[in-house]
Amino acid sequence: MEDNNFAGNAKGMVDFLGKEWNFDCLGCAITKREVQIPGGIIYDGKNAILGADPEIPIPGFLIINVKRHIRSFSQLDKEERNEIGNLIVYAERALKELKLVEEVTLVQEERSKHLHIWIFPNHHWMTEKFGKGITYLREISEYAKKNSNEEEIQKVLDTIEKIKTYFKEHNINE
Numbered sequence: 001m002e003d004n005n006f007a008g009n010a011k012g013m014v015d016f017l018g019k020e021w022n023f024d025c026l027g028c029a030i031t032k033r034e035v036q037i038p039g040g041i042i043y044d045g046k047n048a049i050l051g052a053d054p055e056i057p058i059p060g061f062l063i064i065n066v067k068r069h070i071r072s073f074s075q076l077d078k079e080e081r082n083e084i085g086n087l088i089v090y091a092e093r094a095l096k097e098l099k100l101v102e103e104v105t106l107v108q109e110e111r112s113k114h115l116h117i118w119i120f121p122n123h124h125w126m127t128e129k130f131g132k133g134i135t136y137l138r139e140i141s142e143y144a145k146k147n148s149n150e151e152e153i154q155k156v157l158d159t160i161e162k163i164k165t166y167f168k169e170h171n172i173n174e
């Protein structure tokens, strides 16, 4: 896939609810609320936002979007890395304590111009259908997009609500 088509650098997208968005930088557009991610924001911190992946309808597939337009973990200041670290911990705990998955895969690619972290839930069906590991993430994502239906999307939205409740009940800075 060409880098300019790479999800992190595209100039537009159709989200999993079928809504079309255009932007210069998706990360900045999410920060400025010019793009509303499906299901809404799960956690809005000082330095980062947690929400569902806007394009791939998989229950519990989350994205941490750093608010500042930077590319790399190496550019984070102390306050940002504290908040992002805590956000990763609590997002993973939410997925596990809500019994959505037992395992996740974290992905961060610096070829994306705006720093974001994927928290990919390793559901059993994925292992059965594709196998385990980072190699299959794109295939799994494409499969989820292609086989999406109303029931599946409802499951994704219900999961987002459960995770929102989890974040209301937990202080991530503790």
Ligand SMILES: [Zn+2]
Binding pocket: 025, 026, 027, 028, 029, 068, 069, 070, 113, 114
């Ligand atoms: Zn940006």
